[in-house]
Every structure is written in structure tokens, then in C-alpha cells.
Amino acid sequence: MKRFLTILLLLATFPLRAASFESAEREIERSMKSGGVPGVALVAASFAEGVRVCSVERRPPLFRLGSTTKLFVALAALRLVDQGALRLDGPIGDVVPGLAPALGAVTLEQLLTHTAGLAEDAPQTGPLDESAPGAGHRLDRRGALRLSRRGLLVREPRVRPRRRRDRPGGQAALSAAIRSLVLEPAGMAESTFRPLEAFTRPVALGHDKAGIIRPIAEHAGNYPPGSLFTNVEELGRFLSSLPAETLERLGKARVAIPAQGRSYGYGLIRDERRGARVLLHAGARSGYGSTFLFLPDQRAAVAILANRTGATMSSAAFAAARELAELKEPEVPAGVVELSPELRAGVTGTYANGTFLPAVELVEDGGHLVIRVGGKAFPAECVGNDRFRAKGAGQLESFIIVRDARGQARFLCAETWALRKRS
Numbered sequence: 486m487k488r489f490l491t492i493l494l495l496l497a498t499f500p501l502r503a504a505s506f507e508s509a510e511r512e513i514e515r516s517m518k519s520g521g522v523p524g525v526a527l528v529a530a531s532f533a534e535g536v537r538v539c540s541v542e543r544r545p546p547l548f549r550l551g552s553t554t555k556l557f558v559a560l561a562a563l564r565l566v567d568q569g570a571l572r573l574d575g576p577i578g579d580v581v582p583g584l585a586p587a588l589g590a591v592t593l594e595q596l597l598t599h600t601a602g603l604a605e606d607a608p609q610t611g612p613l614d615e616s617a618p619g620a621g622h623r624l625d626r627r628g629a630l631r632l633s634r635r636g637l638l639v640r641e642p643r644v645r646p647r648r649r650r651d652r653p654g655g656q657a658a659l660s661a662a663i664r665s666l667v668l669e670p671a672g673m674a675e676s677t678f679r680p681l682e683a684f685t686r687p688v689a690l691g692h693d694k695a696g697i698i699r700p701i702a703e704h705a706g707n708y709p710p711g712s713l714f715t716n717v718e719e720l721g722r723f724l725s726s727l728p729a730e731t732l733e734r735l736g737k738a739r740v741a742i743p744a745q746g747r748s749y750g751y752g753l754i755r756d757e758r759r760g761a762r763v764l765l766h767a768g769a770r771s772g773y774g775s776t777f778l779f780l781p782d783q784r785a786a787v788a789i790l791a792n793r794t795g796a797t798m799s800s801a802a803f804a805a806a807r808e809l810a811e812l813k814e815p816e817v818p819a820g821v822v823e824l825s826p827e828l829r830a831g832v833t834g835t836y837a838n839g840t841f842l843p844a845v846e847l848v849e850d851g852g853h854l855v856i857r858v859g860g861k862a863f864p865a866e867c868v869g870n871d872r873f874r875a876k877g878a879g880q881l882e883s884f885i886i887v888r889d890a891r892g893q894a895r896f897l898c899a900e901t902w903a904l905r906k907r908s
Contacts, residue, residue, distance in 0.1 A: 509805035513789075516801055522793040524548075524689045528717040529805060530724035530786045546687040547675065547714040548790035551768025551797075553775045554713040559597050559735060559752030561666040566593075573597075597751045598740045604839030605902065609771050611704035615659055615678070659708055671723040676715040683714040689792040691772015698794075702771035711770045717790060724777075724786040732781055736764035744885045744898040746815070753779070754901070758815040763806070767797040776802040785809045818868035829854055832871075832886050836897040836904035845881065845897060845904055856881055 506529065513525050526545060565571040571580065571593055578589020595601035660678045668676050677683050680703060691698045715723075738748035738755045748755045756763040764779040774796035779786045787805045789798045806812060829849050837844040846857040847865065854865040856875045863875040871886040884899040897904045 506805055506808055508808065509801050512801040512804040513798065516796070516798055520793060520796055521692075521694060522791050522796045522798070523692050524792045525796075525798060525801075526689075526717040526790045527801070527805060528721040528724065528788050529809070530721045530788075531784060544687055545716040545718050546689040547683050547716050548689050548775065548792055549683075549691065549770060549773040550713045550715065550775045550790070551711045551770040551773055553766050553768035553777050553788075554709065554711045556735065556752035556766060556777060557663055557667050557713055558709045560731070561663050562593060562597060563731075563734065563751065564666045565662075598749055599901070600740055605842050609702040609704055609707060611706055613703060613705050615705035615708055663713075667723075671719070671726050673715060673719040673723060676713060676719050678708045678712055678714070680714070688714070689790075691792050691794070693772065693794040698772045707770075711768060715790075717788070720788050720790070724779075724788060729781070729784075732764065732779060736779065736781070742898075742901055743887055744883060744900060749901070753777075756815075759812045761810045761812055763812070765799075765802075767799055769795040769797055774798060778802045778806050780806060780810045783810045818872065818874075820868065822867045822869045824854070824867050826852075832894045834894070834906050835908045837907050838902060838904045842902060842904065844907075847897065856884075 506527070509527065513527065516522060517525055524546075526548065562571060566573055573594040574592055576590050576592055577596065578584050578586070581589070591601045591603075663678070668674075675686055680701060691701060734751070736750045736753040736755050738750060740749050741747075742749055742754065745754075745756075746758055750764075753764045753766055756765060761783070762781050764781060766777050768775040772792060772794055774791045774793060775789065776797045776799045777786070777788045787802050787809070789802045789805075791798050803812065829852075833847050833849055833854070835844055835846050843859050848855050848857060850862075854867070854873070855862050856865045856873075856878060857863075858878070858881060861878075863878040863881070865873045865875040867873050871888070872883070873885070874883050875881055880902075881899050884897055886894050887896040887898055887903070889895045894906055896906065
């Protein structure tokens with residue numbers, strides 16, 4: 486398999502001029518070899534005027550971002566708020582007609598901070614029409630979006646098409662809004678949500694363990710949470726053009742992430758456990774992975790893109806960031822806390838979040854806790870304060886049980902996900 490590596494630096498101020506990024510390049514090469522990643526692109530940016538672009542490729546290829554797309558959507562939403570077109574505390578039903586009352590009462594603030602209580606149902610294949618309800622379709626009231634009483638599950642809506650009004654350039658609402666609000670001001674002319682546009686330019690084809698993914702996974706409903714195409718050159722312009730006050734607004738701590746000891750803002754996670762402030766987000770989707778990492782106090786940022794399913798390359802992003810700032814590793818609890826039979830029994834059960842994430846079972850086996858997911862089982866050790874580790878369990882390697890006011894186990898939180906106890 487032919488592999489390629491692109492490293493792009495936006496050189497303006499001391500931190501980038503002094504950095505060699507040799508350790509980052511070694512980590513990238515290690516990760517590419519061990520993870521079967523065919524292509525990686527790294528960009529480091531300094532927030533300054535008059536940046537100079539140095540690229541090893543005349544026209545770097547487009548990658549699809551995954552969840553790092555949320556930063557662009559959050560920025561567009563805030564710009565609409567500043568224009569008076571949206572309100573952070575305003576119910577979305579005010580601007581999207583036809584929603585069920587419970588869904589219409591959700592606010593933009595809740596959507597941006599992932600606190601609306603919606604289930605994780607994000608299939609990567611589905612309808613290709615990106616028109617939102619209320620724009621290109623009218624919801625059938627009898628089959629409108631409904632929230633079940635169990636976890637506010639959003640059910641699949643039945644929609645009745647209506648005559649669609651053309652929009653400038655033939656683009657529907659979302660892609661046109663993001664383009665005018667964020668992409669064009671940042672000089673990102675080749676970046677797009679739409680594959681029929683992206684594939685008129687060089688594209689790093691998405692891979693999984695079997696090779697190139699054919700056909701590509703496409704669902705217009707996944708555009709806002711994770712489907713923007715961009716390249717390192719345009720991404721570098723975006724990173725370096727973000728004003729300090731905008732970055733602070735996006736990265737302000739607004740809600741705790743229990744499993745990580747970090748907090749979430751608008752499209753960025755805030756990490757203050759490393760000795761220097763770090764704002765970051767990772768992205769994973771079919772065929773691609775990415776990580777954005779900002780160092781506000783150093784006025785610098787790093788982003789890495791890869792064309793392998795789930796290859797966030799976060800270790801390489803941190804290796805690059807360590808050449809710009811002194812970052813320490815977060816403290817990891819070393820000891821193991823023995824739980825009484827009553828405490829073990831109190832946390833066992835099935836935890837789930839929609840249909841996109843697999844259900845997780847926490848069971849007792851021979852006086853020990855075991856976490857089961859995807860047909861595999863991993864011993865789970867308590868390290869204190871309802872925090873657990875399960876070596877080898879991937880995204881469930883570190884998790885925490887969150888209890889309700891009565892002290893009953895209610896959620897299992899791992900990384901940025903919350904799975905509700907069902908039984």
C-alpha cells in the first residue's frame with residue numbers, strides 16, 4: 486500500500502520557527518504502520534497576521550473530517566447569533582416549524598453543548614437530500630419527529646415532500662450557510678460538504694482494513710456533525726485566522742465531561758490537566774479520522790488528517806503540540822478499590838444510547854466486574870469514586886458511573902458519550 490505524508494507549516498511567529506516536528510513525524514510514521522493508515526496530513530498554525538504558507542504539495546488532497554466538523558458548525562451558529570438570526574437560549578421550534586413539542590423546546594445552547602438528551606443515532610448511510618425539515622420538506626404531523634419518554638429518542642420522521650424553492654448556486658440551506666458564514670471568510674474555496682463537489686478536486690480516498698471504501702458512506706443528515714471535506718492548506722488558513730476572543734468563546738467550559746475530567750464548550754473540548762491550556766476535538770467517520778488541537782496561550786494550533794476509518798492520530802497531534810508547549814500527561818489513578826457485593830450489584834446492568842453505539846453490559850462474574858460489548862468481555866477495575874478502567878476495551882478503557890440524586894447508577898460515561906442504564 487502506497488503511503489503519503491504531508492506536513493504543512495504556517496510560519497509567522499517564534500513557536501513554529503523553532504519547532505522541528507521530528508517527534509511528530511516519527512509518531513505519525515509509527516501510527517501509519519501499526520494502524521494501516523495510507524495517508525496523513527499535518528498542519529501547524531500560528532495565530533498572526535501575514536502568515537506564509539509552505540507546503541510540500543502544490544495542491545494537497547481533501548480529507549473528510551468527522552466530528553471536528555462540529556467546530557465549523559458551532560462557529561456558524563455563533564455568527565448567526567451575533568447577527569440576531571438565532572438565540573442560544575431560544576427553542577429550535579421557533580425557527581424549525583413542525584417539530585414535536587418536546588423536540589421543539591430544545592435550545593441551540595443544548596444542541597451545541599450536547600446536553601439536549603438526544604440519543605446517539607447517526608447512521609453514516611441514508612438520504613442524500615440535505616434539505617432540513619421546514620426548508621425542503623414539511624413534516625407530516627401524524628408521523629412528525631417524536632421523542633420517546635425513554636432517553637428522548639428521536640425517531641425517524643416520515644416526511645411529505647413539497648415544492649422546493651431553488652437557492653443561489655443550487656445549494657441547500659446547510660452547506661450554503663456554512664460556506665458564506667465560515668468557509669468563504671477563511672479563504673476555504675475548495676472545502677465542501679458535498680462529495681459531488683469534492684471529487685472534482687484531488688481527494689484522499691477513505692480506507693478501512695479491507696482497503697478503499699466503495700461506495701463511500703454518504704448521508705446528508707451527517708453533514709453537520711461530521712462530513713466536511715477540507716485540505717491542510719485551507720485548514721491552516723482557518724486555524725490561523727481565528728481571533729483570540731472567538732477561540733475563547735468556542736472553548737469556554739460550559740458542561741463537564743465526567744469520564745475525562747475535561748469540559749465541553751461549543752465544538753471544542755477544554756483540557757486543563759496538562760500544565761498548559763489545551764482546546765481540542767477529534768473526529769472519526771467511515772474512511773477518515775482527524776484531530777484539532779489549539780494552544781491558546783502559545784497562539785498556536787495543530788491539526789492532523791488521515792484517510793483511515795477512526796484514525797484520529799491524536800498521539801501524533803500531541804507530539805507536535807509538545808514542540809510548541811510544555812505538556813504533561815494527565816495523572817492516572819494507580820490503585821484499585823475493592824467494591825463490596827452491594828456496590829458491584831448496584832452498577833451492573835445494560836447501558837445504551839440509541840442504535841448507533843453498541844449496548845454495554847456491566848456484569849458480575851466470580852466476584853469481579855466485567856464489561857461486555859460487541860461480543861467481547863473485559864475485566865473492569867474500580868480506581869475510586871465510581872471510576873473504572875478496563876484494559877484493552879478501547880473507548881471503554883476508562884469510564885465512570887454517574888448516579889442520580891438517590892445514589893442509583895444512572896449513566897455509564899466513556900470519553901464524550903453517556904449511555905443510560907436500561908436494566
